[in-house]
Amino acid sequence: MSSKKKTLLKVIILGDSGVGKTSLMQQFVNGKFSNQYKATIGADFLTKELTIDDKSVTMQLWDTAGQERFQSLGVAFYRGADCCVLVYDVTNQKSFENISLWKDEFLIQANVKNPENFPFVIIGNKVDVDENKKVINNKKAQQFANNLGNLPLFQTSAKEAVNIDQAFDVIARNALQQEENDEFNDEFNDAINIQLDGENNNCAC
Amino acid sequence: MEDDRISIDSDYIPEPGYRPQMPKRPQKKPSLSQLMVTRSKSPLKLAELQAQPTTGVSMENVGQEENELDTDRIYNTLNHYGSYHDSSNDQSTIRTTPTLTVYSEDDDLANTLGEIISQRSTDLKDNFDHEEQQEKLKGAKQFFILSAAGKPIYSMSSDADHNDDDFVNYNGIIQTIVSSFLVSGSSLKSFVTESTRFTFLNQSPIILLAISKIGESESELMNQLDLLYSFLLSALSKPHIMRSFENKEGFDLRKHLGRADLSGLNLLTKEIIDFNPGLLVGALQSIKLKKSIRDKSRSIMLNKRSKNVLYGMLVAPGGKLINVLRPKSHTLHTTDLQILFSIVFNQAKNHSEDEELWLPICFSKFNPNGFLYAFVKFVDQVALILISADRNCFFELSETSKKIIEDFKKHQIMKQINESLHHGLSTIDIPAPLIYHFIYKSKKHLQYVMPTSTNVTTLQRYYLRLYSSIDRDAKISVSFIKWDNEGKDSNSSIAGLGWVSPNYEVYLITGSITKREVLVNSAKSIVNWCKRYQERLFVCEGAVF
Numbered sequence: 001m002s003s004k005k006k007t008l009l010k011v012i013i014l015g016d017s018g019v020g021k022t023s024l025m026q027q028f029v030n031g032k033f034s035n036q037y038k039a040t041i042g043a044d045f046l047t048k049e050l051t052i053d054d055k056s057v058t059m060q061l062w063d064t065a066g067q068e069r070f071q072s073l074g075v076a077f078y079r080g081a082d083c084c085v086l087v088y089d090v091t092n093q094k095s096f097e098n099i100s101l102w103k104d105e106f107l108i109q110a111n112v113k114n115p116e117n118f119p120f121v122i123i124g125n126k127v128d129v130d131e132n133k134k135v136i137n138n139k140k141a142q143q144f145a146n147n148l149g150n151l152p153l154f155q156t157s158a159k160e161a162v163n164i165d166q167a168f169d170v171i172a173r174n175a176l177q178q179e180e181n182d183e184f185n186d187e188f189n190d191a192i193n194i195q196l197d198g199e200n201n202n203c204a205c
Numbered sequence: 206m207e208d209d210r211i212s213i214d215s216d217y218i219p220e221p222g223y224r225p226q227m228p229k230r231p232q233k234k235p236s237l238s239q240l241m242v243t244r245s246k247s248p249l250k251l252a253e254l255q256a257q258p259t260t261g262v263s264m265e266n267v268g269q270e271e272n273e274l275d276t277d278r279i280y281n282t283l284n285h286y287g288s289y290h291d292s293s294n295d296q297s298t299i300r301t302t303p304t305l306t307v308y309s310e311d312d313d314l315a316n317t318l319g320e321i322i323s324q325r326s327t328d329l330k331d332n333f334d335h336e337e338q339q340e341k342l343k344g345a346k347q348f349f350i351l352s353a354a355g356k357p358i359y360s361m362s363s364d365a366d367h368n369d370d371d372f373v374n375y376n377g378i379i380q381t382i383v384s385s386f387l388v389s390g391s392s393l394k395s396f397v398t399e400s401t402r403f404t405f406l407n408q409s410p411i412i413l414l415a416i417s418k419i420g421e422s423e424s425e426l427m428n429q430l431d432l433l434y435s436f437l438l439s440a441l442s443k444p445h446i447m448r449s450f451e452n453k454e455g456f457d458l459r460k461h462l463g464r465a466d467l468s469g470l471n472l473l474t475k476e477i478i479d480f481n482p483g484l485l486v487g488a489l490q491s492i493k494l495k496k497s498i499r500d501k502s503r504s505i506m507l508n509k510r511s512k513n514v515l516y517g518m519l520v521a522p523g524g525k526l527i528n529v530l531r532p533k534s535h536t537l538h539t540t541d542l543q544i545l546f547s548i549v550f551n552q553a554k555n556h557s558e559d560e561e562l563w564l565p566i567c568f569s570k571f572n573p574n575g576f577l578y579a580f581v582k583f584v585d586q587v588a589l590i591l592i593s594a595d596r597n598c599f600f601e602l603s604e605t606s607k608k609i610i611e612d613f614k615k616h617q618i619m620k621q622i623n624e625s626l627h628h629g630l631s632t633i634d635i636p637a638p639l640i641y642h643f644i645y646k647s648k649k650h651l652q653y654v655m656p657t658s659t660n661v662t663t664l665q666r667y668y669l670r671l672y673s674s675i676d677r678d679a680k681i682s683v684s685f686i687k688w689d690n691e692g693k694d695s696n697s698s699i700a701g702l703g704w705v706s707p708n709y710e711v712y713l714i715t716g717s718i719t720k721r722e723v724l725v726n727s728a729k730s731i732v733n734w735c736k737r738y739q740e741r742l743f744v745c746e747g748a749v750f
Contacts, residue, residue: 005357005459006373007457008356008357008373008376008457010354010355010356010455042381043381045374045377047373047374047377058373060355060373060377062377076380076381076384076385076387077355077377077380077381077384079353079354079355079384079454079455080352080353080354080355080356080453080454080455080456081354081455082455110454111454113451113452113453114452178455179455179457181453182452182453182456182460192572192574192575192576192577192594193594
């Protein structure tokens with residue numbers, strides 16, 4: 001009975017400013033990278049057609065403003081997301097610590113009904129930099145992801161296209177699973193009780 | 206079309222002695238035959254007369270009870286403003302507020318043209334270039350329905366794949382625009398770009414958007430969106446929709462919409478775009494039928510009604526009402542019926558006449574929380590619809606329908622109905638000369654009639670303009686609009702008159718004569734004719750039990 005329309009998967013990307021949210025998205029959708037930094041104002045989205053296990057879907061990736069002063073559109077577009085991607089910069093301790101804040105912020109603003117089941121994916125970006133610049137090592141990150149509820153973790157480089165497709169494959173699968181998970185109980189009484197005047201007056205004679 | 210509306214202050218009074226410059230009276234009145242020839246060869250340059258007439262007169266505080274005098278009052282007032290007599294004092298006791306004014310300089314010419322009044326309106330149809338009109342409508346409108354989270358539900362042309370991708374992108378933008386207004390504590394209803402109006406209906410968790418380039422107003426588009434929303438409710442009911450989104454805002458409502466629902470939405474948007482006047486004026490079209498036949502069908506429906514029949518309707522193709530059966534205490538809303546008829550005749554395309562249909566349908570204006578059940582049986586393309594609140598009474602209603610149809614046949618009612626449908630309604634039936642087309646709505650019956658032989662799609666923009674030029678706050682409002690150089694012949698004009706009173710609304714369009722007095726007279730004739738024959742034209746009583 002359902003239509004053959006493509007499923008739309010809505011994915012929100014969150015994280016501190018400058019961690020590479022826009023770059024990750026551009027690399028995944030367009031295969032491009034720019035060294036220039038431009039702050040995202042408000043929000044932006046890109047869409048990409050994907051096939052997951054023979055099912056074709058449209059992934060709509062929402063790139064958000066990391067800088068508070070550019071969050072002009074508020075958080076309304078968090079609503080109805082099928083997956084949330086939390087991004088930190090492996091060279092930036094603060095951005096890593098803020099991951100759990102971004103997660104909480106999302107759960108509150110997106111009004112998620114079952115927070116423990118909602119799919120998050122964590123991405124540590126900029127792994128292409130020199131080892132001595134990295135302040136968050138794999139082990140520390142993995143432990144952190146486990147503590148947040150065994151969240152999938154990927155170490156990526158948007159610049160050199162490392163692990164991008166792998167990360168977004170998991171994002172898409174988790175989003176699809178979330179999208180298809182409809183706890184819908186259709187058993188309710190839809191009858192309307194209609195009182196006709198005539199019925200009340202039956203004994204009036 | 207140029208916007209020929211001239212705004213003036215409501216207390217504007219022309220200076221004494223002021224008269225607009227009048228064109229010189231033609232030295233010699235051309236004979237009828239000369240006029241006919243010159244018209245086609247077009248040396249009669251109407252355009253050079255630079256007439257810019259738009260008349261709108263609103264009257265407030267006119268007597269509560271409408272009587273025959275009203276037509277004369279309006280007639281006088283209209284003429285008063287229309288011809289710009291310099292006496293601004295003889296407004297008698299009626300307080301008039303001209304919302305629009307008129308500078309008509311073609312009175313003399315119109316006088317001359319008035320002499321060819323015997324020309325039948327059917328000769329005028331060449332003034333309307335149908336193909337050109339159709340072409341203009343292409344891509345001029347679009348509808349989107351999406352969830353508050355930006356998940357697509359419906360877009361008008363969503364059967365083409367490439368549009369589907371666009372739709373996904375539009376969704377993101379629409380959702381962002383709507384929600385950013387909500388965040389700031391306001392709600393966005395409508396905005397206009399140079400040529401396009403965007404109107405939003407936020408029925409959280411559903412957002413509907415209409416985009417129109419054909420000059421419809423916010424309230425007209427809002428009505429259309431309400432119709433589409435009501436259709437969604439009719440298929441799913443409000444609790445079903447609310448619960449769908451309750452646990453997951455990102456729910457894809459398309460999962461609960463079947464193929465019939467999507468084709469129903471397609472049909473409804475097509476009806477809107479092709480211009481269904483009933484949707485504009487909020488009324489059902491009725492068919493002209495002899496009173497005795499209408500009465501007989503009424504008594505049959507009443508007599509054969511079984512216990513669980515809540516409503517019954519006899520409806521001709523196109524949703525034209527023939528008769529209604531209803532309980533004294535309940536009526537059905539026009540929108541609910543428009544949707545029901547649309548669904549029924551959409552279903553009819555896929556079913557043969559001997560099949561019986563059983564459709565659960567939520568009448569959202571009646572009660573958005575649950576379903577009623579419609580039994581449908583077709584007889585000679587006419588639908589007999591019986592509605593029950595009990596989902597288990599299909600066989601009872603089937604039995605009832607057989608008895609009703611048997612009696613209909615016995616009394617030759619179907620035959621009479623088919624004859625009436627075949628004849629339709631023509632402007633020739635009405636003593637209103639030179640009227641190309643009209644719409645008459647009886648407010649009391651919430652039904653309208655119009656000539657059936659004309660493709661009304663091509664008249665959409667004229668009717669839209671007439672409709673929106675009416676002052677809805679006034680008790681009585683009249684509007685006269687002339688479109689210069691609009692006909693196929695570059696020298697011809699199209700004119701229209703809209704007239705709304707407490708009891709009726711009439712809109713009429715003419716393709717040649719554009720003199721107000723003539724149009725007002727014709728409007729009066731139409732009103733008088735429709736009042737006189739109202740028992741033939743409308744379902745007046747219905748079968749009430």
